[in-house]
Amino acid sequence: MEYQRPSSLKPTSSGFCPGCMHSLATKLIADVLDDMGQQENSVHVVPVGCATLNLAYWKGDLVGAAHGRAPAVATGFKRTNPDRLVFAYQGDGDCAAIGLAEIMGAANRGENFTVIFFNNQTYGMTGGQMAPTTLIGQKTTTTRDGRDPLTTGYPLKMCELLATLEAPSFIARFALNTPKGCLEAKKAIKKAFTLQLENKGFSFIELLGNCPTNWGLTPLQTLDYMNTNTIPYFVPGVYKDKYAEVK
């Protein structure tokens, strides 16, 4: 087996910070598109946030959405162009704060597209403010003494929230800090895309990632931090699976 850059990505260097798992998540999605031969058929809805950088790396068709509105844009696109493989990639601020209404609406309608949700508990692009998923006690530029639930509430669990809805087909969370987590995530992305191509409805894949820059940790330290802090709160696993027989 030859290890190489996915052909769905342009042969350019990444603008993501060193050690950032956004590039890992991007690569996993691109690998799946390569495997499935879906590069040309795919439409990537790009959000606002660090993931906006993806507009420079992706080889396939791509449309940029307003902050939080990727599920609405994907709804309009997919409903009028149902043969395409449509996926929105959203960060935690995009999906779990400003875009809560749009993700809930799209999931509740059972829209036939896939949302990849990258959760690294911070607003990376704007410099590390508190995100809806920021952990209790986690220091950010807007919670200098650590997130206090008395004034800022608790980290939002998107998989658990969406799993209360009838319509979604597949909802699962994976942590990208181990090879095992990455492989499982890749399988799940493939399953989500397969379900979509079979018109089996809405799928949501949450990827737990890091932000070495705004967490103030080295990339290696973030791996341990995730084991100790992130994973116990955001428990990986399958939260809803209407089509367990589909691999």
Next chain:
Amino acid sequence: MAKILMKGNEAIAEAAVRAGCRFFAGYPITPQNEIPEYLSWRLPEVGGVFVQGESEVASVNMVYGAAASGCRAMTSSSGPGISLKAEGISYLAGTQLPAVIVNISRGGPGLGSIQPAQQDYLQATKALGHGGFRVMVFAPATLQEAVDVTYNAWEYAERDRNPVMILMDGCLGSIMEQVEFPEMKEPDRKGTHAWDLNRVEGEKRSARLLLPYFPEALLEVKNKSHKAMIERWQKNDVQVEEFMLEDAEYVAVAYGISARVAKEAILRLRDEGHKVGLIRPITLFPFPKESFQKLNYEQVKGIIDIELAIPAQMHDDIALEVLGRAPIHDYCRSGGMLFDDDGIYNAVKKIIDGGAK
């Protein structure tokens, strides 16, 4: 095709279908509800899609997505909802995607009132969202005109790769009138538009990026071309009705329902020998500047801006063309209060009498 009796909002909805619109997303708000209601059953009949969005914000962004797939798409709302759509309209302009936005306007500001008003003129013509873009704004005064401007709206939107607004007051949205519908246009979904991500089976093309985000230098170039487009509109696309202006000593300026009531008052004043005319902008943007520039200011003793808006919103655009060559009076109602039978007649009469003194 024979004329049929139809409600204003429904006439716009049917005209959109005839124009090839195959996607609509919207959120309930009075006084435009008949548009989504009609399209909820009508669009599926012609293979189109209706989505009731979770908000106005979501709805306009769904329209953005549908436009990106090359589908003629529309959303409608009223004042408060148009404010929410401002984000999406700015993104449509930024990404250069065509779409049609209908505002069946009501009293404002805030939740305002649900009764007809013309209090969104400045929002529509000056800043329909952040970032300093403009859109063509059509203001029909009859339901037939509403049908015609809706039917043609995508021709402008696609020519310019820019959203188009139809601004019609709740009065016209709610009345019934005879209308005649044009032929059904077949939607062009062949993926031949430069802006859409449609792919024709078997055709090889390079990937397309539809982006609302630009590097600085490119954004300046893009904004310059937007400016040039606005200048082209002003030169080529102004639509206006000039009514009894030739000998007019007093010129009323009004659009939409106000223009209809004003016309009745003008005919009454004419019967009494008063030389009154009317400039009725059909495009509020581009504004019919030339109609004011070519007036004979030796003859014109006064201009009367008649609007359902207090303070008057069109006044400044008129003043920029009149340039002090005649006094500009405002006669306005607002908040959902309409002109009564004698209101405009009396107001203009008073100005004439005052001017004669």
